[in-house]
Amino acid sequence: MNFSIVIDNIPLLLDGLWVTLHLISLSLVLGFMLALPLALIRHFKVPVANQLIWGFTYFFRSTPLILQIYLIYYGTGQFSWIRDSWMWVILEKAYLCGLIAFTLNTAAYTTEIFRNALDTMRKNEIEAAIAFGMSTWKAYTRIVIPNSLRRSIPPYSNEVIFLLHSSSIASAITITELTGAARYLYSKYYDPFTPFLAVSLVYLVIVFLLTYIFKLLERRFLSYLSINHESTKKLGDFGNP
């Protein structure tokens, strides 16, 4: 245990932390924007597109993320027709390859989270919306999608934390993120314990903050599902499964 290793290399670790944070937040935003329409297509079982998206989510959810990163980074570099095309402007950069891999990966998981929420929407809420004279479009934009998104918060918070942890493999394609910086110190000073413990603490703090934010979101958006909520008290078990 030699904490001077960590203290002497604070700038390196901060750089790593910064890379981790913007890589992950950008992937999450892009993945979220991708996942919403894909989930709706899956929910409405749009022919052909539904099967294609199923294939996409199946592939990205059933193969290890490290393979996806290797395929996108080293895999694409093998083909001269890719290297000679406009795609190479993007694929040449390790950071953008990592961003693509993380975005597609989180989009696949998030699509299935949203689709599941949409599919398990309670019928009586839709019936109530239609009874109010809403069109399908209105019922979806006002009731079904907001409600599904609210109910997706708990599984989505897991996905965010998983993606944060997965980002540690970005160093496999020369992106020095937080874990990569710790690995560098580990091989430079031959001390695995101090740097890895230090970055573990940083991950702990990030996850603590994330959990707190999601707790607040749940309190704000999901309290109506809580058994202590006044509306459910009045309704008894009517509104809840």
Next chain:
Amino acid sequence: MKKFVLLAMAFSFAFSLSAKEWKKIRIGTEGAYPPFNFVDKDGKLVGLEIDFAKALCAELKVTCTFHAQDWDGIIPALLAKKYDVIIASLSITDDRKKTIEFSMPYYTTPNRFVVHKTSPCGLGTEPNGLTTKTIGVQKATVSENFIVENYKKSGIKSYVTIEEAFLDLKAKRVDLVFNDALSSSNGFLNTPAGKDFNFIGKEYTDPKWFGIGIGAGVRKSDKDLKKLLDKGIKALYSNGKFKKIADSYFPNTDIMISKK
């Protein structure tokens, strides 16, 4: 109580004595550094250093087992007692000597830059000529230290294995790769993948950066093992067995440590 402590000390002393007779040696290697140590198509560890290690074990009449370990953890895993010896083209440097003990060197090679044949590196390989270039190196190597300290203005990308650095050289994500010259020629330049590439610039051998050669690494507490390995290496050098192994891999290049 005192008696008990004495007894315990006697036991531990006896135990440590018996532990010093090396009958079994666990060897750690990388397995991704052709032709020195790599995994063949059957998934077996092979290469010059694997042959050398086997000959060494036969010479010392000990049984050896091999353990593959990612390069950047190769010294930490030794310290964590995952194996007893590193035989993995580990350069003997003052920096590493602070942490581990080395056997006598058993081979030596220069380091060189590799570029695409058509690459216009007209300014040579001095730091000032490469400020606009990106150099690929392997993580936690003497080559990386040298490049990171001396080519501060160039782009530097560090790879987990040297094979990945060559993949990116082919893919043009890096302009040059700096690496052990024999590893580069046999692992890349002499293969179909490397036909459009060649060496550029001089051979880098400054002991300040690259050490005095390649040695076997052991823990500082295992001085007896270092002596044993030295004995074995000397024997393999004097009976010609090491030369035979080296010649079978590099018929045209001398990698032997010259006698001074």
